[in-house]
Amino acid sequence: MINLVRTERQRYILFKIIGEDVTNLxxxxxxxxxxxxxxxxxxxxxxxxxxxxxxxxDLEEKFGIxxxxxxxxxxxxxxxxxxKEINGKRIILSPVKTxxxxxxxxxxxxxxIR
Numbered sequence: 225m226i227n228l229v230r231t232e233r234q235r236y237i238l239f240k241i242i243g244e245d246v247t248n249l250x251x252x253x254x255x256x257x258x259x260x261x262x263x264x265x266x267x268x269x270x271x272x273x274x275x276x277x278x279x280x281x282d283l284e285e286k287f288g289i290x291x292x293x294x295x296x297x298x299x300x301x302x303x304x305x306x307x308k309e310i311n312g313k314r315i316i317l318s319p320v321k322t323x324x325x326x327x328x329x330x331x332x333x334x335x336x337i338r
Contacts, residue, residue, distance in 0.1 A: 226261070233294040236329040237280070237322050238336075239304055241286040243315035251281050258271060261303040269301055279326070285337055288317075289329055316333045 262271045280289040292300045304317040323329040
């Protein structure tokens with residue numbers, strides 16, 4: 225049997241968290257600020273296409289991994305770059321690298337941290 229439904233391609237974005245005292249933040253606060261950035265700069269039409277997932281958030285090493293649709297990768301990178309504070313704390317989310325597979329992005333993360 226042939227599967228006629230094609231799954232949408234994904235992109236993984238590795239980002240660095242630049243700021244002080246980020247260990248008190250949690251996944252919910254990060255996602256809320258990312259969604260607010262998407263909604264305020266790109267609108268609801270683009271927000272519906274994103275398919276955003278926060279796969280990993282390491283506050284000790286100050287790195288995170290997001291998954292999004294391959295069509296909206298540039299929107300996600302822009303939205304990350306436009307975030308200036310989370311929960312009253314000055315923070316910059318700087319995209320480091322994008323990849324089509326989670327394995328590659330984790331290898332890049334391990335090489336960047338060392």
